[in-house]
Amino acid sequence: MPPRVSLFITCFNDTIFPQTGQAVVTLLERLGVTVDFPLEQTCCGQMHFNTGYATEAIPLVRRFVEVFSDSELIVSPSASCVGMVRDYYPRVAELAGDAGLAAAVAELRPRVLELSELLVDQLGVEDVGAHFPHRVTYHPTCHSLRMLKVADRPLRLLRAVGGIDLVELPEATQCCGFGGTFAIKNADTSAAMLTDKVRAILDTRAEVCVSADNSCLMHISGALSRQQTGVRTMHLAEVLAQTISGGVA
């Protein structure tokens, strides 16, 4: 078991979804992991890179590599930000024309893990001792599925949760229509995709829609809330942090 894990919270979770970070800390500490949080971290640069502003992402990549250079393992509750680091940081380093950065990125990449990868692959646990007596459906986000290929790791973790009523989401692997700036630039198409995702979620009669990315969840919950569906969204970490004796920190 690794003695220490550095939390890469992501700018988005830090600012808008602090409860997810708190849940990760609670969960990992419960499993005997020491968590540290390098305060110098800010943003991985994904939004800039994906929208075409790769040059703006270069200093952010440099910063990330420096901030986490001493970390043995880095965990993040965001599949898409982990995907950025693992799949696209080498490309940014190449664009920067900086061999030193490229080497540092190559060295860092394998140590950056999404939460379910850390739990299942590194810690070797599926039953994390959680208890969550609710009807839940799981939306596999595109980047967790197709970039990181986390496969059924999140589902294995959810299946082991006590009291949970886990129902399969129809057409689960269909994108929710978020896509970062896509949701703004092609708002109508994005909304059409979201409508179908919401319909699939409502069809499950779940109380809670769970996912490994708060960005997609923010998109989905935006419609669930606007349409007064009464369905809420929760990050996977928040469900796994719940125990029979009570909630999160």
Place this chain on the structure above:
Amino acid sequence: MSPAADPLAPRFPAAASAALQDSQLRHNLGHATQTIRAKRAQAVGEVPDWEGLREAGRALKERVLRHLDDHLMALEESVTRAGGTVHWARDGEEANRIIGDIAVAHGVSEVVKVKSLTTDETDLNAALERRGIRAWETDLAELINQLAGDTSSHILVPAIHKNREQIRELFVRTLPDAPPGLTDDPRALAEVARRHLRALFLRARVGVSGVNFAVADTGTVSVVESEGNGRMCTTLPEVLVSVMGIEKVIPSWEDLEVYLQLLPRSSTAERMNPYTSLWTGVTPGDGPQEFHLVLLDNGRTNVLSDEIGRQALNCIRCSACLNVCPVYERTGGHAYGSTYPGPIGAILTPLLSDMSQARSLPYASSLCGACYEVCPVKIDIPEVLVHLRQRVAEDPHAPLRERLSPEHLAMRAVARVFADRRRYEAGQRAARFGQWPLARGGKISRLPGPLAAWTATRDLPAVPAQSFRDWWRQRS
């Protein structure tokens, strides 16, 4: 001239918004793409080493592109040796002129055509029309579009946006031989088209086709199809002209083995397509006695010089990426304003037109990656989309209003904030205080400016009082 893209087409978001309102289109497309998706998954699932096959298909194309000039010269030599004539066309205009000259030299006023994206790309039919030559489309869906004065909306199923009833109505209106009581039974519709086309096949003296694969070492050219119209067009006329993008060359006969497995399963979800026509030059007394092969560049050599973009030239036009694309499924092909719609069109069109057009297409994707997952030649479409977005966003020749757009300014400002912890934390505080006129009950339902596009259909969570890092500091 513009390859692929229509310069007058509206930008993707506007064209898509209009298409989204077309309930018939949404229904037709939703049904068609979901059906073919499931069938493809099954057809691919039968092949034990599909991933190995994909990798072989990709690697082979990569090697071909690296020595494209050599393979093309070899192809020219072998086609010539087999009695064919090879023409080199720098762009679509040149290709159209070559084909028109051949038709004029034979004194014909009409040609029969096999479905060909390459001739759609060069707008051949219009060019021939201007010289008084009628080009008859013989693929059923292309015929439907031609009769309707419509354009293709799918690489493989060009009339996917039309349903049986719409086709029935069209045939009754436009085909003199259509029986008055024609039903929308697919067999009845196909029979009417067969009768109409049969007369054309028997009459036409010049056939025009595209090319799926051209084998460099034997000079063999191949057309892969389902309906048999291609076989008719490539065997019955006295003269056959085939047009191919220069990336369609493969080194040897054995390489067909890879692609003839990848293509049908990916495109029509069949183990093998019904008709695979292969011919080598001219055979005396059998088939066309004059064969011309037109090698078309039309922007392709420019794409070759783009290290990330060049993988788009791997494309074998199977259309699997269209069928799995959540954007295409909802907007249809016309919204892309290009010969090549869907995910592959969103990269191929801007690449071929050197970004002067189609600047909105690289953004017509949520980067969900479903296209890359199914691509039989492993084109990393999301990677190329992001690469092209960079070319749009960092284009030094973009108009000033684009370079000083709210998006550009915001992206630069945010990057500056993220580059420094103190600025970042100040930014978090600013967001928390700045939202007070907008946040109600923990959510934001109306935002000003471009962000209103989000809140038109979605709420946003309000920024909570305490950030994670504040909680962490307090805790330790």
